[in-house]
Amino acid sequence: xxxxxCIEKQKDIMxxxxxxxxxGVGSRFGGGKPKQFMLLAGRPVIEYSIDAFDGHEDIDExxxxxxxxxxxxxxxxxxxxxxxxLGKVIYGGPERYMSSINAIMAYIDESDDTNLLLHDAxxxxxxxxxxxxxxxxxxxKIGRASCRERV
Numbered sequence: 001x002x003x004x005x006c007i008e009k010q011k012d013i014m015x016x017x018x019x020x021x022x023x024g025v026g027s028r029f030g031g032g033k034p035k036q037f038m039l040l041a042g043r044p045v046i047e048y049s050i051d052a053f054d055g056h057e058d059i060d061e062x063x064x065x066x067x068x069x070x071x072x073x074x075x076x077x078x079x080x081x082x083x084x085x086l087g088k089v090i091y092g093g094p095e096r097y098m099s100s101i102n103a104i105m106a107y108i109d110e111s112d113d114t115n116l117l118l119h120d121a122x123x124x125x126x127x128x129x130x131x132x133x134x135x136x137x138x139x140x141k142i143g144r145a146s147c148r149e150r151v
Contacts, residue, residue: 015114016135017061017107018053022046022074022121023092023099024067036121037073044077048124054083056128058135059117063088063106065099 022036036046046064053059062085066074071089078086090106092099100118107116115138119126 013113014139015060015110016058016117016138017063017087017110017114018056018059018117018119018131019090019100019103020046020049020053020062020064020119020121021092021096021099021103022067022070023065024096024122033073034067034070034122037070037077040124045124046074046121047077047081049119049121049126050081050083050086052126052128053117053119053131054085056131058131059085061085061087063090063103064121065090065092065103067092 022034024034024036036049037044039045040048050062050064053062062083064074064086066089068091071091074089088106090099090102093102103118104116107114115135117131117134117138
């Protein structure tokens with residue numbers, strides 16, 4: 001019972017931000033546009049990823065990392081949807097790891113109780129159960145690293 005109360009209290013103060021990594025340009029994929037903007041069953045692949053996180057009760061905000069050349073396409077997709085948690089749009093770097101760093105830097109001033117969940121936009125089938133497992137692991141501080149130096 002005490003443990004349950006502690007977990008509930010931690011949920012109240014912990015902020016979970018899903019970062020959808022959509023900064024790739026599709027150079028290996030081909031096809032004229034990046035995978036995340038290709039249609040799958042009539043919808044851009046990225047929509048499935050954003051939907052999954054935007055609709056999850058433990059996610060407080062969704063951010064998207066995008067290549068500057070594809071920002072307008074992302075804006076058109078956003079305009080067609082009713083995502084309530086979409087926050088920052090962050091420009092990606094020339095390499096994937098640099099896009100991840102840009103996302104981390106965009107939230108560097110958040111509290112230490114903020115978790116960033118990085119997800120590849122070209123992987124549309126992330127389930128609520130997978131998100132649940134990641135959030136549970138973060139609550140238990142499994143797979144969590146602080147990017148701040150403690151003084």
